[in-house]
Amino acid sequence: MAGGRVIPNQPAVADYGIDAPGTVFRLVAGCFASIMLGIFIGSGVADARVVIPFAAVSIGLGLAAAAMVASSKVGIRRLWSRLLDGAALDGATAALDAGCGRGPVLVQVARRLGPDGTVHGVDRWRSRDVSGNHRSVAEANVGIAGVADRVVLHDADLWALPLPDGSVDLVTANLAFHRIADPQRRAAAVAELGRVLAPGGTALIVDWRGTATVADGLRAAGCHDVTRSGRRWLTFPPARVVTARR
Numbered sequence: 001m002a003g004g005r006v007i008p009n010q011p012a013v014a015d016y017g018i019d020a021p022g023t024v025f026r027l028v029a030g031c032f033a034s035i036m037l038g039i040f041i042g043s044g045v046a047d048a049r050v051v052i053p054f055a056a057v058s059i060g061l062g063l064a065a066a067a068m069v070a071s072s073k074v075g076i077r078r079l080w081s082r083l084l085d086g087a088a089l090d091g092a093t094a095a096l097d098a099g100c101g102r103g104p105v106l107v108q109v110a111r112r113l114g115p116d117g118t119v120h121g122v123d124r125w126r127s128r129d130v131s132g133n134h135r136s137v138a139e140a141n142v143g144i145a146g147v148a149d150r151v152v153l154h155d156a157d158l159w160a161l162p163l164p165d166g167s168v169d170l171v172t173a174n175l176a177f178h179r180i181a182d183p184q185r186r187a188a189a190v191a192e193l194g195r196v197l198a199p200g201g202t203a204l205i206v207d208w209r210g211t212a213t214v215a216d217g218l219r220a221a222g223c224h225d226v227t228r229s230g231r232r233w234l235t236f237p238p239a240r241v242v243t244a245r246r
């Protein structure tokens with residue numbers, strides 16, 4: 001793989017970070033601000049009708065922050081473990097994880113491919129999307145997971161994938177497409193998934209926003225058997241799964 005290694009002094013257990021760290025920070029800050037306001041205002045009036053709304057807002061924001069951290073640390077990986085176990089990957093030798101970040105899905109895909117399999121991870125490693133997001137961290141994680149020989153990382157945009165037409169049997173993307181703000185670029189990125197997917201290949205896309213557009217884009221890109229699930233509560237916010245065949 002490109003530069004894959006276990007960096008000295010890195011933890012022996014892979015750490016995939018926290019999605020949308022800015023949002024988690026704002027939720028925690030809002031929680032504390034609400035607690036402080038409740039104490040400040042409530043101590044003056046000593047009236048439960050004033051204190052209870054602040055307590056409710058604090059609890060709501062705190063729970064949302066905790067749910068987002070739990071989703072990143074546990075929920076997402078459980079969801080993908082089930083999805084990949086349920087996908088017929090026998091014989092798949094090449095895969096793409098679009099927007100791989102620090103590698104939680106990349107590693108799971110690599111473990112399920114045959115010994116000669118390769119999974120390509122494509123990302124721009126934007127730190128606002130995942131805490132500590134960096135190519136070197138993804139490299140360290142695949143090294144720790146023992147799959148470095150099956151992973152190739154690419155620093156590229158999802159709307160210009162550096163892979164040939166029909167070159168992968170599986171494409172995965174976890175929470176990547178809603179991070180592309182420009183609708184035209186997002187549509188181009190979905191079309192790229194259809195382009196690189198080999199006939200008979202499978203697409204698995206998880207996101208909590210914009211999945212109807214992703215499903216339409218995959219159909220337009222020549223995919224069939226396109227399905228869009230209901231909300232999956234293993235993640236927060238609850239995400240939908242789009243599946244398709246080429």
Ligand SMILES: C[S@@+](CC[C@H](N)C(=O)[O-])C[C@H]1O[C@@H](n2cnc3c(N)ncnc32)[C@H](O)[C@@H]1O
Nearest residue numbers: 099100101123124125126129157158174175176
């Ligand atoms: C919410 S994170 C999810 C990362 C990873 N899939 C995971 O489950 O932890 C979205 C990822 O998409 C990547 N990304 C956003 N825009 C991108 C672009 N234009 N090209 C490539 N990657 C992009 C970010 O750098 C980030 O790693």
